Amino acid sequence: MTYDLIVIGAGPAGLTAGIYARTKMMSTLVLDAGVVGGQLVSLYPEKGIHNYPGYETIQARKLSDKLYAQAESLGCEIREKEKVMDVDDGNEELIVRTDKAEYHTKSIIVAIGMGMFKPRRMGCDGELELEGKGLSYILPLKEEIVGKKVVVFGGGNSAIEMAMMASTVTDTTLVHRRPEFRADESNVKDLASSKVKPIMNANLKSVNGSDKVESVTLIQDDKEFDIPADLVVINIGISSDLDDLKRWNLELTENGLVKVGFDMTTSRHGIFACGDVVDYPGKYKQIITGCGEAGTAVLSAYKFVKKPYWA
Ligand SMILES: Cc1cc2nc3c(=O)[nH]c(=O)nc-3n(C[C@H](O)[C@H](O)[C@H](O)COP(=O)(O)OP(=O)(O)OC[C@H]3O[C@@H](n4cnc5c(N)ncnc54)[C@H](O)[C@@H]3O)c2cc1C
Known part of the structure; x- marks a missing residue:
């Protein structure tokens, strides 16, 4: 079969592309190398999102679930844990090769966000040994942490929001290496x-424990001291890996992101893009902007595939 559209990436931008494509009756496959939801599920599932219109606040995981459910209910085919490796030209179609299969399509929307992103490590003693044994890079489910002693590291919006969320059910400490937070005034x-x-002004020297986290050693004003901890959450940024893009022959900007036109066209015929992976002057990396770009990308893909006489 040849799909009308294959969307690469099932973050909010990719899922929105799926939703819009199905409202235009395009046969649509959405592929994700990880799990559906992108950054919302992999990086900040417990965080409340306060700037998605229509919800005063909604937990990231729930917003992702809603987008997923809407795309599925409209008949979007969605496959997780299937990484797109190559995008080749076929005979008047495009061929998407994944680590599991090959698919034929008339158009593609690239919505791979930050690519295969990973949380940035602290690089302190005990970090690697205790990962998954009380040391984490995202806040576990609230139900799993009730009554624990939690120490969060970081000074940005995300670390502050995680700490505030944890503090509703745990004894929470937030450690930042600078004298001031680097976050929105409202969060502070x-x-x-x-x-x-x-x-404030403290650095993490080590995470301690034999087979699970028991304490952390901090350094402040050249003095070392320990604080007890059952759970350590490190939130000091994310490193993205967009190496896949280099193989897909798309023109990139100096930031290494996909260059798009006002209609989300890329330099390759039949390939469109949206979300965090695209770059243009004034680009704002947010869920709502990615979703808006997805609507535009679908309209362009629809015109490209169906060539309606009125468009
Ligand atoms: C800590 C934090 C908090 C944030 N808070 C907010 C907020 O409150 N409000 C807001 O609007 N924005 C927020 N953002 C920004 C928002 O998360 C992003 O703008 C949004 O997730 C971008 O969506 P996307 O679909 O473009 O990409 P992503 O969410 O990055 O999803 C891309 C998907 O593509 C997949 N993928 C990558 N490579 C491949 C491949 N080769 N093959 C198949 N699949 C692939 C990935 O697995 C991923 O699932 C926050 C970001 C962070 C890091």
């Missing part, structure tokens, strides 16, 4: 009135 204000205990 909310933190001040929360139960989180902040420790």
Whole structure:
């Protein structure tokens, strides 16, 4: 079979592309190398999103579930844990080769966000040994951490939000290496009135424990001290891996992201792009902008595939 559209990436942009494509009756396959939901599920599932229109606040995991359910209910085919390796030209069609199969399609939307992103490591003693044994890079489900002693590391919006969320059911400390947070004023204000205990100007020397996390050693003003911990959450950024893009022969900007036109066309015929992976002057990496670009990318793909007389 030849699909009308294959969407690469099932983050919010890719799922929205799937939803829009199905409303235009395009046969659509969405492929994701990891799990559906992109950054919302892999990086901040427990965080509340306060800027997605229509919801005063919604947990990231729930927003992803809703997008997934909407795409599926409209008849979008979605496959997880299938990484797109190559995108080749076929006979008046495109061939998408994954690590499991090969698919034929009339058009493609690239929505791979930050690619195969991974959380940045702290590089301290005990980090690798205790990962998964009380050391994590995302906040586990609230139900799993009730009553624990949690120490969160980081000074950005995400670390602050994680710490505030954890503090509703745990004894939470937030450690930042600088004297001030690098976060929105509203978050810093909310933190001040929360139960989180902040420790500023402190560095993590080691995470300690034999087969599970028991404490952390901090250095502040050249003095070392330990604080007890059952759970350590490190949130100091993400490193992205967009190596796949280099093989797909798309023109990239100096930031290594996909160059798109106003209609989300790329330099390759029949291939469109949206979400965090695209770059243009004024680009704002947010869920709502990625979803907006997805609508535009689908309209362009629809015109390309169906060539309606009125478009
Ligand atoms: C900590 C944090 C908090 C944030 N908070 C907010 C917020 O409150 N509000 C907001 O609007 N935005 C927020 N953002 C930004 C928002 O998460 C991103 O803008 C959004 O996720 C981009 O969506 P996307 O679909 O383009 O990419 P992603 O969410 O990155 O999804 C891309 C998907 O593509 C898949 N993929 C990658 N390579 C391949 C491949 N070769 N083959 C198949 N699949 C592949 C990945 O597995 C991933 O699932 C936040 C970001 C972070 C890091």
